[in-house]
Structure formats: C-alpha cells, structure tokens
Amino acid sequence: xxxxxxxxxxxxxxxxxxxxxxxxxxxxxxxxxxxxxxxxxxxxxxxxxxxxxxxxxxxxxxxxxxxxxxxxxxxxxxxxxxxxxxxxxxxxxxxxxxxxxxxxxxxxxxxxxxx
Amino acid sequence: xxxxxxxxxxxxxxxxxxxxxxxxxxxxxxxxxxxxxxxxxxxxxxxxxxxxxxxxxxxxxxxxxxxxxxxxxxxxxxxxxxxxxxxxxxxxxxxxxxxxxxxxxxxxx
Numbered sequence: 001x002x003x004x005x006x007x008x009x010x011x012x013x014x015x016x017x018x019x020x021x022x023x024x025x026x027x028x029x030x031x032x033x034x035x036x037x038x039x040x041x042x043x044x045x046x047x048x049x050x051x052x053x054x055x056x057x058x059x060x061x062x063x064x065x066x067x068x069x070x071x072x073x074x075x076x077x078x079x080x081x082x083x084x085x086x087x088x089x090x091x092x093x094x095x096x097x098x099x100x101x102x103x104x105x106x107x108x109x110x111x112x113x114x115x
Numbered sequence: 116x117x118x119x120x121x122x123x124x125x126x127x128x129x130x131x132x133x134x135x136x137x138x139x140x141x142x143x144x145x146x147x148x149x150x151x152x153x154x155x156x157x158x159x160x161x162x163x164x165x166x167x168x169x170x171x172x173x174x175x176x177x178x179x180x181x182x183x184x185x186x187x188x189x190x191x192x193x194x195x196x197x198x199x200x201x202x203x204x205x206x207x208x209x210x211x212x213x214x215x216x217x218x219x220x221x222x223x224x
Contacts, residue, residue: 043201045213093158102163
C-alpha cells in the first residue's frame with residue numbers, strides 16, 4: 001500500500017477550524033474511496049469518487065464535509081468547522097485499475113485530532 | 116443489525132496454533148475483502164474473493180456465496196500475525212463497502 005499516499009499523517013485542529021486531508025492514488029488508479037474510523041469503532045464508508053466526479057457520497061455527513069478528486073492532483077477530503085466528534089482516522093483506498101471491484105490499496109491514514 | 120458480522124471479536128492464541136476468523140454478511144456482494152490492520156493503524160489488503168478459496172503463504176481465505184459466509188485461516192500462527200483482521204463486503208448494487216468490526220488477534224510466543 002506504499003503507493004497510496006495520504007497527508008498529513010497527523011493533523012491537530014481546534015474546534016471551528018478547517019481540516020484538509022489529501023490522498024494521492026497510485027498511478028493508473030482513477031477511483032478513490034474515503035473511509036472514517038472513529039476511536040474503538042470499525043471503518044465506515046464516506047464517499048466514492050472518480051476523477052472529476054462524485055459517484056457515491058451516501059456515507060458522508062450532509063454538512064461540513066466535502067470531497068473532490070480533480071483531474072490533476074490528489075483527492076481532498078475537506079471538513080469545515082471541525083468539532084471534537086470529527087476526531088478520527090481517515091483512510092483513502094483505491095481499487096486496482098478502473099474497476100471498483102479491483103483489489104484495494106489503502107493509504108496509511110490521516111489522524112485528525114480536534115482540540 | 117450490521118450488514119457484516121465478524122467473530123470472534125478478540126482472539127488469543129499460542130504460537131503455532133491454527134486460527135480461524137469468521138465473517139457473515141447479509142447483503143448481495145460483488146466481492147469480499149480481508150484486511151489486516153496493525154497497531155499504528157496502517158491497513159493492508161490480504162485477499163479479495165468472489166468465490167472459492169485463495170491461499171497466500173500461511174493465510175487461506177474461503178467464501179461460500181450461498182451461505183453468505185467467509186473464513187480467514189492462519190496456519191502455524193506467529194506473534195507477527197498479531198493485528199486486527201477486518202472483512203469488508205462490496206455490495207453488488209451501489210458502491211458501498213460494509214465493514215465488520217474486526218477481530219483483534221494476539222499470538223503469544
């Protein structure tokens with residue numbers, strides 16, 4: 001999974017600030033999943049993106065959260081006006097090739113702490 | 116009720132023991148993944164299954180589509196196998212992955 005790069009690895013924000021998490025897929029991978037793992041809980045699906053297109057955002061909170069995957073550059077998960085409950089590990093994963101059914105490659109995760 | 120249920124939740128084994136982790140799911144799936152998460156949090160994909168059985172080293176994964184059940188087996192377990200093992204089902208309608216809550220495995224030397 002070393003090929004999927006996430007940054008920052010750790011991010012500390014105060015309540016009300018914005019958090020931006022970035023995910024750079026492996027070359028040739030054109031789809032990105034974002035997942036959230038709350039402390040002591042399992043992974044939860046947030047959003048599934050293709051370049052320049054949000055395919056499924058059914059797992060993402062309706063307010064304060066947004067995601068994009070531009071034609072050039074990394075996918076970005078943006079959390080506005082963070083609250084303590086946003087503290088979690090955020091993982092991105094890319095399926096191999098252009099198929100959602102390919103083998104999944106995960107990034108190392110971005111751990112957000114909201115003070 | 117969760118779409119994906121794993122058992123056991125926690126498992127402690129002696130080095131060398133044969134280990135089985137079970138996963139049952141209630142949705143129709145395109146594929147089922149077994150993932151490994153080490154302390155420190157990185158996640159590695161171990162297997163992707165849509166039918167039958169796969170083997171990689173000491174790890175074996177099986178799936179029974181009719182029974183909606185998958186198992187992950189570890190032969191000759193080793194302390195370095197200590198990790199959380201997660202099964203994830205890719206729903207065949209839509210793009211949702213449903214995750215089990217994970218099985219925390221500790222292998223004692």
